[in-house]
Amino acid sequence: GLMGAGRSELFDCIMGRHGHATGTIFIAGKKVKERDTTRRIRRGLALIPEDRQREGLVSILSVATNLTLASLSRFVRLFHIRSAKENQAVAQ
Numbered sequence: 001g002l003m004g005a006g007r008s009e010l011f012d013c014i015m016g017r018h019g020h021a022t023g024t025i026f027i028a029g030k031k032v033k034e035r036d037t038t039r040r041i042r043r044g045l046a047l048i049p050e051d052r053q054r055e056g057l058v059s060i061l062s063v064a065t066n067l068t069l070a071s072l073s074r075f076v077r078l079f080h081i082r083s084a085k086e087n088q089a090v091a092q
Contacts, residue, residue, distance in 0.1 A: 064090045
């Protein structure tokens with residue numbers, strides 16, 4: 001869409017970044033009921049931010065961790081990131 005048409009704001013709402021948005025989201029004909037961003041990611045929704053340098057990376061974290069942030073729960077056990085498993089996923 002055109003600049004200023006609300007494209008970024010719409011996707012922010014879909015991802016749950018604006019808590020007071022209203023409406024209904026469907027994926028493959030099924031209603032998405034989850035309001036939590038993490039659950040929406042598990043359902044296959046993802047947002048690549050327009051300003052990736054400001055919003056797309058956590059600069060104090062490693063490249064591997066930035067690559068796996070969306071699925072970090074797969075690599076955490078008892079509040080500790082299992083680096084070997086994370087690095088294996090990144091290598092793939």
